[in-house]
Amino acid sequence: MDKSRVEAFTDAVLAIILTIMILEFKTPVSFSIWAIDNQLPYLISYAIGYLFIGTAWYNHHYMFAKTHRITKAVYWANNFWMFTTSFLPVATSWVGRGFNEQGPEIFYGIVYFLWSLAYLLLSKTLILANISDRHEKAANSIRQMRIYRFMSNWKLVLIQVILVVLGLIYVPATQMLIVTLEIVFVGARFNKDSDRLFNS
Structure with missing residues (x-):
């Protein structure tokens, strides 16, 4: 399958x-700067979502740049990952209206869990595709990604789940803090060669 078409489709989605x-984001009716106050919870939720997608896109680009061939399994794993990502606007909007409410935060947590599962599946599928094509170096580069190492470590995932569940019980909004910290300290810690992929 043509890798560029899959990447273009992913970028468009x-x-x-x-x-x-x-x-x-709703434009305030009033012209007072303080009228934006009502939108602050959504702005925070939106900023986290934007950081989420921006970081995910960079990692996705890295994996696909390393991969030489897109198999049917990779194509469908990528579709599943995009499907889970497509729920983020709903989760973001609902959390923006109830930033410290259990219902919206639980839904966001479910979306984030499914997204993580889909991302791990996509990563593993890409690794297997590269091994099948005898591109061990590319497979190893994906394995070395911090986000992959974190998501494939069941102990770290279990600790995160426990922290999120406790947060959802007592202070639901702490989940957004946990997600942000994971994005910044795990997702955004890219491989050293990520900015030199296409250097001549």
Whole structure:
């Protein structure tokens, strides 16, 4: 399968998701700067979502740049990952309206869990595709990604789940803090060669 077509399709879907997210932001009726106050919870939720997608896109680009061939399994794993990502605007909007409410935060947690599962599946599928094509170096590069190492470590995932569940019980909004910290300290810690992929 043509890798560039899959990447272009993925880019288009992510761009649409980001567009939907910003369209949920409501322009205040008043011209007072303080009228934005009512939108602050959504702005925070939107900023986290934007960081989420931006970081995911960078990692996705890295994995696909390393991969030489897109198999049917990779194609469907990528579709599943995009499907889970497409729920982010709904989760972001609902959390923005109830930032410290259990219902919206539980839904966000479910979306984030499914997204993580889909991302791990996509990563593993890409690793297997590269091994099958005898591109061990590419497979190893994906294995070395911090986000992959974190998601494939069941002990770290279990600790995160426990922290999120406790947060959802006592202070639901702490989940957004946990997600942000994971994005910044795990997802955004890219491989050293990630900015030199296409250097001549």
